[in-house]
Structure formats: C-alpha cells, structure tokens
Amino acid sequence: xxxxxxxxxxxxxxxxxxxxxxxxxxxxxxxxxxxxxxxxxxxxxxxxxxxxxxxxxxxxxxxxxxxxxxxxxxxxxxxxxxxxxxxxxxxxxxxxxxxxxxxxxxxxxxxxxxxxxxxxxxxx
Amino acid sequence: xxxxxxxxxxxxxxxxxxxxxxxxxxxxxxxxxxxxxxxxxxxxxxxxxxxxxxxxxxxxxxxxxxxxxxxxxxxxxxxxxxxxxxxxxxxxxxxxxxxxxxxxxxxxxxxxxxxxxxxxxxxxxxxxxxxxxxxxxxxxxxxxxxxxxxxxxxxxxxxxxxxxxxxxxxxxxxxxxxxxxxxxxxxxxxxxxxxxxxxxxxxxxxxxxxxxxxxxxxxxxxxxxxxxxxxxxxxxxxxxxxxxxxxxxxxxxxxxxxxxxxxxxxxxxxxxxxxxxxxxxxxxxxxxxxxxxxxxxxxxxxxxxxxxxxxxxxxxxxxxxxxxxxxxxxxxxxxxxxxxxxxxxxxxxxxxxxxxxxxxxxxxxxxxxxxxxxxxxxxxxxxxxxxxxxxxxxxxxxxxxxxxxxxxxxxxxxxxxxxxxxxxxxxxxxxxxxxxxxxxxxxxxxxxxxxxxxxxxxxxxxxxxxxxxxxxxxxxxxxxxxxxxxxxxxxxxxxxxxxxxxxxxxxxxxxxxxxxxxx
Numbered sequence: 001x002x003x004x005x006x007x008x009x010x011x012x013x014x015x016x017x018x019x020x021x022x023x024x025x026x027x028x029x030x031x032x033x034x035x036x037x038x039x040x041x042x043x044x045x046x047x048x049x050x051x052x053x054x055x056x057x058x059x060x061x062x063x064x065x066x067x068x069x070x071x072x073x074x075x076x077x078x079x080x081x082x083x084x085x086x087x088x089x090x091x092x093x094x095x096x097x098x099x100x101x102x103x104x105x106x107x108x109x110x111x112x113x114x115x116x117x118x119x120x121x122x123x124x
Numbered sequence: 125x126x127x128x129x130x131x132x133x134x135x136x137x138x139x140x141x142x143x144x145x146x147x148x149x150x151x152x153x154x155x156x157x158x159x160x161x162x163x164x165x166x167x168x169x170x171x172x173x174x175x176x177x178x179x180x181x182x183x184x185x186x187x188x189x190x191x192x193x194x195x196x197x198x199x200x201x202x203x204x205x206x207x208x209x210x211x212x213x214x215x216x217x218x219x220x221x222x223x224x225x226x227x228x229x230x231x232x233x234x235x236x237x238x239x240x241x242x243x244x245x246x247x248x249x250x251x252x253x254x255x256x257x258x259x260x261x262x263x264x265x266x267x268x269x270x271x272x273x274x275x276x277x278x279x280x281x282x283x284x285x286x287x288x289x290x291x292x293x294x295x296x297x298x299x300x301x302x303x304x305x306x307x308x309x310x311x312x313x314x315x316x317x318x319x320x321x322x323x324x325x326x327x328x329x330x331x332x333x334x335x336x337x338x339x340x341x342x343x344x345x346x347x348x349x350x351x352x353x354x355x356x357x358x359x360x361x362x363x364x365x366x367x368x369x370x371x372x373x374x375x376x377x378x379x380x381x382x383x384x385x386x387x388x389x390x391x392x393x394x395x396x397x398x399x400x401x402x403x404x405x406x407x408x409x410x411x412x413x414x415x416x417x418x419x420x421x422x423x424x425x426x427x428x429x430x431x432x433x434x435x436x437x438x439x440x441x442x443x444x445x446x447x448x449x450x451x452x453x454x455x456x457x458x459x460x461x462x463x464x465x466x467x468x469x470x471x472x473x474x475x476x477x478x479x480x481x482x483x484x485x486x487x488x489x490x491x492x493x494x495x496x497x498x499x500x501x502x503x504x505x506x507x508x509x510x511x512x513x514x515x516x517x518x519x520x521x522x523x524x525x526x527x528x529x530x531x532x533x534x535x536x537x538x539x540x541x542x543x544x545x546x547x548x549x550x551x552x553x554x555x556x557x558x559x560x561x562x563x564x565x566x567x568x569x570x571x572x573x574x575x576x577x578x579x580x581x582x583x584x585x586x587x588x589x590x591x592x593x594x595x596x597x598x599x600x601x602x603x604x605x606x607x608x609x610x611x612x613x614x615x616x617x618x619x620x621x622x623x624x625x626x627x628x629x630x631x632x633x634x635x636x637x638x639x640x641x642x643x
C-alpha cells in the first residue's frame with residue numbers, strides 16, 4: 001500500500017495493466033479533475049481504467065432536493081449525460097475507447113444508482 | 125626521464141595487473157587518495173582484514189557502489205584491483221557507461237620474474253607463486269581485448285623502469301567543457317540552408333555581414349555566436365550557410381554544435397550508404413556546383429564538431445536537441461545520440477514520424493539549456509530550457525537567443541521552403557510552461573523533503589508532516605498553481621489596441637479569459 005493523490009504524476013503507478021477508481025472522482029473539485037485526468041490517462045496510462053461515479057439522475061428516487069448530494073464530501077454528482085460527455089472527452093484527449101455499464105437496480109426513467117465506464121487504451 | 129600520460133578529467137581508471145606489479149604504489153603516486161577505490165581497503169572495511177578472500181564478493185559490491193556514487197557526482201575515480209577477468213571489468217565499464225563517463229585502463233604488464241620477486245618481498249601478505257603465475261596468464265589473455273571492451277585510453281607499461289618514469293597524469297578538460305567562458309553569446313536556432321534570413325538576422329543583431337564572401341565581423345568584440353546545428357537540408361542554400369558558419373568558427377567568432385542533418389550530410393560525403401531524402405537531396409544538388417576541396421573541408425568541419433558545450437560556470441548548456449542534466453558535461457556515445465536526436469518514446473505518430481519525448485518536461489537542472497531540433501511556432505521557455513527552432517525553413521522564422529540578456533530576436537522566413545511532415549504552426553493555449561504547471565510530481569511532495577529557502581537555509585519536512593500535508597492539500601486546497609504567490613490584482617496587460625492608449629483593462633481581462641480564469 002502506498003500513499004499518493006491522483007492529482008499528481010506518480011512514477012510508481014506507471015506500467016500497470018489496469019487501474020480501478022471506484023467512486024473517487026466526485027471527491028475532487030471540478031477544477032482539479034484535469035490534473036487527475038492527466039495523472040491517470042497520460043502518465044500512469046494503464047491498458048484499462050475502470051471508473052465509477054454516482055448517477056445524479058437517480059437521486060430523485062430518494063429526494064426532491066436537486067442540490068442534495070449523497071455524501072457531504074462529494075464536490076459534484078453527474079447525470080448520465082454529463083458522465084458520457086466526460087468519457088467522450090477522455091476518449092478524444094488521451095486515446096482511450098470506453099463502454100458505459102450500469103451498476104445497481106434500474107429505475108424506470110432515471111437509470112441506476114451508479115454508473116461505470118471501462119476505458120481501454122487504443123492500440124493496446 | 126619523466127613520462128606523462130593524458131586522461132580525461134572525468135574518467136573511470138582501472139589499474140590492471142597481477143598481484144605484486146606495483147598497482148597501489150603507482151596509484152598513490154599519480155592520484156589523490158580519495159580518488160582511489162582499493163579492493164583491499166574495501167575488504168578491510170567490511171571484514172577488518174584486507175586479505176580476507178572470503179569477503180571478496182561483498183568488498184567488490186562496496187567498491188562498485190562507491191565508484192557509482194563518485195561517477196554520478198562527476199569525480200574521476202581509480203579502481204585499484206587486479207581487474208584481470210573480463211567479466212569483472214565489464215561491470216566497471218557498465219557503471220561508467222551508466223554515468224556517461226569514459227573508461228580508461230592503465231596496464232602493468234611486467235615480466236613474471238619481477239612480479240614473483242616483488243611478491244616475495246612484500247611485508248603485508250605473500251601469495252603463492254602459483255597465484256602470481258595464474259594472474260600473469262590472465263593478463264596476457266586480457267591485454268588485446270581491452271579496446272574491444274570499451275576502454276578509450278589504454279596505457280601499458282612493461283618494466284619497472286617504465287613505471288618509475290611515469291610521474292604525472294595530465295588531466296584533459298573534456299571538449300564540451302567551456303565553463304570558464306562567460307562572454308555574451310548570440311545563440312542561433314536551426315538554419316536549414318536559409319542563408320538570406322541568416323544574414324538578415326546577423327545584420328539586425330549588429331554584426332557586419334559580407335554576404336558575397338560569407339564573412340562576418342563582430343561589432344562588440346567579446347560577443348560570440350553559437351550555432352545550434354541543422355545548418356543544412358530542406359532550404360535554398362545550404363552550402364552558403366556552411367561557408368558562413370565554417371568561416372566564423374574558424375575565425376573564433378563562433379562555435380557550433382552538430383545537428384542530425386549535418387551528421388547525415390557528413391556520412392553522405394564520407395560515401396556511407398544514407399537515404400537521400402528529408403531535404404538531403406536538395407543539399408546534394410546544391411553541392412554539385414561546389415569544389416571537392418570545399419566538400420572535403422565541410423566534411424572535416426562537421427566531423428570535428430563537439431556534441432554540446434557547457435559555458436558560464438555550468439550555468440548555460442547548448443545542444444541541438446537539448447540535454448538532460450545527468451548528461452551535461454559528459455562524453456559517452458549515449459550523450460552524443462541524445463544531443464543529435466533527443467529522446468523518442470518508441471511510438472510512431474499519425475504522420476509516420478517517431479514520437480518525440482519531451483525531456484524538458486522533467487528537467488530540474490540548474491543550467492539553462494538552449495536547443496532546437498523540434499520546430500515550434502514561438503521560442504518556448506520551459507523549466508529552465510528554451511527551444512529556439514522556430515521553423516524558418518517551414519515558413520516560420522529564424523530566432524536568436526541573446527545570453528545573458530535572455531532577449532529573443534527573430535527574422536520572418538521570406539517564404540515556405542519546405543512543407544513539414546508534421547504541421548508545427550499550432551499554437552498552444554498560453555504556453556507550454558503554463559500547461560505543464562498543472563502537472564506536479566508526487567515525488568516532490570512525499571517522504572522526507574528538504575526545502576531551500578533564502579532566509580532560513582534548509583528547512584526539513586519530516587515524512588509524517590508531508591503525509592498529512594499531501595492529504596489536506598489534495599482534498600481541501602485550491603489549485604496549487606494559485607498557491608505559490610498572491611496573484612497580482614491585474615494581469616500585466618499587452619499594449620492596448622485602442623489608439624492613443626498605452627494600456628486598457630480590456631487586454632487584461634482578455635488574458636484571464638484565455639487562461640480560463642472566470643472569477
């Protein structure tokens with residue numbers, strides 16, 4: 001186990017086959033997200049990145065307060081559209097392809113509690 | 125009679141000879157005691173007995189570690205051991221290579237009778253005569269192999285008299301070592317045969333240029349020109365550029381480092397089998413009208429160019445494709461390669477060209493590195509390095525960096541002489557430095573850290589403190605790039621486009637907008 005932060009380039013994390021970021025990104029301020037993107041997809045650059053983040057669309061199933069988040073340290077929660085947008089940006093910027101998968105029980109119109117993207121390095 | 129041998133100022137010197145050949149005595153006479161790493165002494169350090177053969181393996185590990193540390197720090201080092209087996213010597217040559225240091229050998233190849241006699245007279249230890257005989261045999265087998273093992277200077281002594289006469293080592297400064305030169309410089313990026321632009325630029329800088337005779341006179345006597353290589357190929361008049369550069373180097377007004385295109389031209393002129401493309405075909409065509417004498421001179425000129433130079437007490441380094449800190453002032457094949465081609469990632473980009481690795485993004489050296497090779501739309505300051513190849517031949521401009529003023533002067537290309545294989549006129553958002561400031565390396569923030577401060581000397585940050593700091597800063601602080609100083613209330617704005625006004629807030633707001641700063 002090592003201590004680090006994904007907002008910094010870290011030589012120790014380079015060269016792995018896969019990386020997993022389970023419910024991590026929403027704990028970063030939005031303006032620090034580009035640093036994580038580069039640290040993960042440009043410098044650590046594993047063959048696969050598995051990443052999950054809450055689906056904001058699903059929040060209506062337990063609250064009417066649109067501003068409420070699921071944890072007091074969450075800096076943002078993304079709708080399905082926002083997440084897809086971000087994944088497309090990563091694909092373009094760092095040459096990773098991606099597929100999005102659902103996590104949890106699906107509600108009729110609001111999707112699932114959490115959304116997952118599996119990124120695969122192109123030409124890998 | 126007294127003899128002297130020449131060794132590079134930074135070298136790994138292996139004494140090679142049988143036990144009883146007088147290696148330690150010679151070493152003490154020629155080198156500082158701290159420069160000598162002796163296998164016997166290493167044995168003593170770890171076993172309290174310098175004859176302990178059982179400690180040999182550990183003793184050599186220690187010797188190799190000491191050698192590596194010294195070479196890393198740029199200190200000449202002598203290994204006083206028999207060094208008779210090729211596999212043992214290889215370990216040392218590999219260490220030398222790793223630190224880009226020149227391996228040298230001093231061989232004591234005395235008649236067996238002499239070694240046997242000296243062995244018997246020893247007071248510290250006497251080996252059996254069979255051991256000495258074995259040593260002698262191993263040495264005989266080794267002597268011819270040394271130059272193929274990578275030793276660049278090999279000195280062999282065959283009698284006690286010859287050894288006694290050897291009184292002094294003359295330490296030669298490496299060719300790239302110009303640390304004692306401080307004069308102001310005008311450093312010029314890749315010219316690629318753009319003779320008109322070169323003359324125009326020199327004139328603009330105040331030099332007196334005679335375009336027809338390819339000669340230049342300085343107005344300011346101490347100021348010198350430095351050419352960063354890639355004088356030839358792709359452009360309209362490579363021979364003329366060569367002539368001017370050769371003349372100025374010959375007269376002492378200029379210095380020049382080689383670029384990859386120059387070296388390829390030299391290989392072509394030497395009759396080597398090189399592909400005549402990437403602009404070399406133009407140079408070949410232009411050279412057809414030149415005399416054999418000129419071609420011969422050009423070949424010799426390029427051949428003698430030194431891969432890079434270190435000036436101004438080590439504060440300035442120039443090389444065609446740049447140079448990492450650990451290679452500066454060193455002289456190995458790897459250093460030469462780096463100076464010509466830089467570093468590549470091993471991948472090929474969409475234009476079929478090797479992907480260049482930007483070594484400058486990790487540069488933390490104290491020396492300013494001025495280089496070219498990679499065309500950029502504007503000269504680019506980046507981590508105390510600057511790329512001044514502004515792609516004149518591709519229709520960009522020819523740029524000079526004036527040192528120590530750090531002032532940039534350039535001349536626009538008269539036209540596009542050559543289409544680049546990879547488009548280069550794509551502007552970055554603000555600057556490469558600004559882009560890179562987003563990237564902080566965790567290695568600078570974890571574990572025990574030393575911070576140099578102006579007022580308080582070194583401040584030690586203990587590991588426990590950096591652990592908590594990293595946690596707190598990563599989770600709760602604003603973007604670190606806004607933390608290093610209090611931002612000015614207003615951006616230094618560009619000159620206003622509004623007539624009669626020198627400055628207007630509009631430009632300042634525009635700058636912030638460009639950096640995506642919204643509040």
